[in-house]
Amino acid sequence: MEYRAPRGTRDILPPESEGWDIILSKLTVRAEEYGYKKVIFPTFEHTELFKRGIGEDTDIVQKEMYTFQDRKGRWLTLRPEGTASLARLFVEKGIDKFNGVSKYYYFGSMFRYERPQSGRYREFYHFGVEALGSDSPYLDVELISLCKDTVESFAIKDYLIYINSIGCSECRSQYILKLGGLLKQVIAYYCEDCRRRVTTNTLRVLDCKIDKHRNAELPILSDNLCPSCSQHYDEVKKGLQTLNINWQENPNLVRGLDYYNRTVFELVTPYLGESTSILGGGRYDQLISCLGGKETPGVGFALGFDRLYQVVYSNNPDFLNSPRKGVYISSPETGLWDKVFRITFDLRNRGLKAECNYQNRSLKSQVKTADKDNYEFFLTIFQKDMVLKNLTTGEEKVYENEEEEKVLVLLSGKGDMS
RNA sequence: GUGGGCGUAGCUCAACGGUUAGAGCAUUGGACUGUGGAUCCAGAGGUUGGGGGUUCGAAUCCCCUCGCUCACCCCA
Structure with missing residues (x-):
């Protein structure tokens, strides 16, 4: 790669x-x-x-x-x-x-x-x-x-x-001095990291996972404010x-x-x-x-x-799951792609999520894609009519070509599938 | 910076040093000439991370290198 x-x-x-x-x-x-x-x-x-x-x-x-x-x-x-x-x-x-x-x-x-x-x-x-x-x-x-x-x-x-x-800064540095003094006496028993930390980052010693148990006797910062x-x-x-x-x-x-x-x-x-x-x-x-x-x-x-x-x-x-949304428009006939294209953009202009596909693939695979991509509707454009399918319910309805405006209005949210 | 694990198809993973490196998922087509979530069939998909070495023969063993990952350190 x-x-x-x-x-x-x-x-x-x-x-x-x-x-x-x-x-x-x-x-x-x-x-x-x-x-x-x-x-x-x-x-x-x-x-x-x-x-x-x-x-x-x-x-x-x-x-x-x-x-x-x-x-x-x-x-x-x-x-x-x-x-x-x-x-x-x-x-x-x-x-x-x-x-x-x-x-x-x-x-x-x-x-x-x-x-x-x-x-x-x-x-x-x-x-x-x-x-x-x-x-x-x-x-x-x-x-x-x-x-x-x-x-x-x-x-x-x-x-x-x-x-x-x-x-x-005042009470903390006083505490660190005090802690450092006490630790100096016992640091030999601590892990390698703590022996280093005691000078570079004294407070860190208290947070060590290995030597946790040794710290019970030590004074804590919040008691020394x-x-x-x-x-x-x-x-x-x-x-x-x-x-x-x-x-x-x-x-x-x-x-x-x-x-x-x-x-x-x-x-x-x-x-x-x-x-x-x-x-x-x-x-x-x-x-x-x-x-x-x-x-x-x-x-x-x-x-x-x-x-x-x-x-x-x-x-x-x-x-991450969101409800189905929008419409996927397709036609099995390449001669109708122009119409598919026009309707898609029309719907987008009406504020709807709309997608189409210009690949010459089977209708089946296009429905599959629409389903996978979580579209709500699938609109198929045929020579003599169009079919609108609800991908959630599987319900579908045939519309005549003259009913195009009705379908567009319906899809852009101003009607139901009747 | 230190230490462990791992690199094989788009993804998840098989393959004792021995035919042409396989499977599931995903993908494409078909069964269904105009329809998804189910099933079946078929297709496509690979320089086994890269380089070198050992060997009659390497995905497999060794070395180097690159990358990923987890932990430490530290931090969100």
Whole structure:
């Protein structure tokens, strides 16, 4: 095979592409009900934006970005996530000067150079939702609630919302010092990865699958928050309770991007292998000021669209089934193709889904095609009359040539088959 | 970046180192000269991912390479 889609990318064909539209429109409708508005931003940005926003030491920036120089030598990077771009446009357009709360959502492909595996691609899709301008814990709750509503609107019952607070930069760094000190005494018993992590990413040690059991004695971050972070976290939990949202505290939940602080959350499902997260997010109160804007708190999440699709599909493959629609027009006589052609376009102009075929194939195979492609009607044009067949019921009726207008009106939805 | 599994028809997969590489589904035609969802018959469809080696003989064994896939790392 000469040409293939590059590694980690893929083509989305019908009926999957139709499923994408169904899911996307649900997400959009839900976000808009919550008062969020759509933004579209570039697929690539100046590399510096991501280095600043996401953090120079994160895995994303260190080894996963698609970075290149354009013809003028500018360093550009295909976006590995959306929050940095959103923050950039927020500052660039001066929205930080506005004192209200700004609520946006976006959808688009993201790019990360990783080894593909189940539910993970090099080009993948995020549906992101962000609220800027308030540090109110209610806003954190609102976003988590939107996550819950979204997932439930796809009839997914088996899911879990994890929450945690990673505090602000002050209480977090104090905790890390404390944790690091304690771990130093026992790290020899830990796995190889943890011995490395203890210096590079201390918090990750807590999340290790192998050494999980060893961590019971260690202090947890959410117990070591400063008073104001602690109060914020309590209010988030209170708000979740008010809305009857089930959550589970996960002291080991740590996000991999530097801009997060305080509330972080993740929604996991058991559908894709062993509990995979399909969305993750949190608060980022320093990001806007870090990018040169007026200090503006923010909170948001990104949903892995591809993963959501997989979950929705494995939960209910029938969601792709749609009712029969439109009409397929054909004639066994090549001399009548002109008429077939004319009627097809006439029906299209009347707003009906209409299709015909100019291949010289048997009538039988054409009906087969129409059936397979989920058409509702099959109209056969003969020399002396025409036959309209309802492909759902199998019922059919003969019409005289003079009744053509009647058939067209009927098909475009203004009559029944009488 | 590390480690496992796998590449045979459009798809899912057979074929102990031994005739001309098969089957199901899908596709095309026919039985049914003007009709789908069922059945039967027939046709078309392949450089066994690519290259090299071992052998009288390779889809099968060995090496290289490309690709896919799963897991780790990390993330959505």
